[in-house]
Ligand code: ADP
């Protein structure tokens with residue numbers, strides 16, 4: 592039960608190895624890239640569970656791995672986190688032609704990718720994502736970043752990994768809420784471009800989330816394949832790659848309005864954001880309402896939120912949400928860019944959306 596997907600980026604092409612137990616092959620897979628000391632960057636939570644097995648397989652392959660353990664959470668995706676990490680990498684004496692391994696969720700992947708991208712003007716890095724969100728989204732495609740006080744992910748660069756090893760068995764220790772939030776990005780691929788995949792998720796998504804490892808491998812591999820294909824055609828997001836932002840303009844606004852707190856984690860914001868994108872598309876007469884209802888039914892069936900009212904606490908004000916959207920980095924020429932839908936599996940990019948319709952959807 593394993594699949595390999597190639598991200599076709601010419602001389603920067605790389606493989607994503609998806610499988611239950613893929614970590615056992617990390618030594619063989621990473622050996623050709625390793626040189627000198629190889630730092631393994633992780634966070635304290637992941638270190639407590641999954642670091643030692645990785646160090647063991649690397650040791651068996653005679654790779655001189657050295658752990659660097661960061662604090663868990665967004666706090667590490669910062670200038671302070673970057674300073675700490677790059678200092679540790681330099682102290683370890685990472686070779687300019689060497690390798691840095693990221694073992695963790697999106698935070699560790701984004702931070703390590705960025706640090707590797709600027710360290711000695713760029714060293715190679717490998718991604719071993721440990722959250723569902725990171726396996727299907729952030730570990731693939733080369734976007735790396737830290738946060739600025741002005742906003743999230745504003746300081747970063749494109750730096751493609753040399754290899755991604757996505758071991759779905761690592762997800763068994765992930766808190767249920769994190770697993771579900773990552774699943775929102777899986778459902779996103781069906782919604783944005785593959786109605787057949789969405790149909791498969793309706794039949795098997797809950798199984799994958801419930802621990803059926805063949806189903807989870809398929810869900811992760813198919814998501815990675817879709818992202819890989821889009822990234823290969825539009826690495827720098829000048830066009831089609833923007834489709835991957837389905838649900839994210841609304842989602843980011845909801846995250847901002849709830850203070851990027853525990854009230855709403857990223858994937859949950861994306862789930863509600865996608866439901867809002869469907870609603871807006873229906874309101875504008877672009878999408879059949881049955882498709883929007885079907886999408887909501889699936890989110891509900893797996894246990895994801897799909898309405899603003901599902902967020903605990905005070906409902907964010909419409910004006911606040913609109914202001915947050917205007918601050919989003921995807922704004923260009925003062926116009927809000929939305930990903931809307933002509934139906935399930937048929938997303939498109941537009942910046943031609945009347946603000947009144949957006950407000951109505953946010954108030955409903
Ligand atoms: P994401 O991948 O969702 O962007 P993070 O990198 O912040 O997010 O990871 C979410 C949380 O889950 C963090 O607290 C992290 O330490 C923890 N975590 C990551 N992977 C695992 C895992 N496989 N098992 C248990 N906890 C994990």
Ligand code: ZN
Pocket residue numbers: 728776839857861
């Ligand atoms: Zn996302």
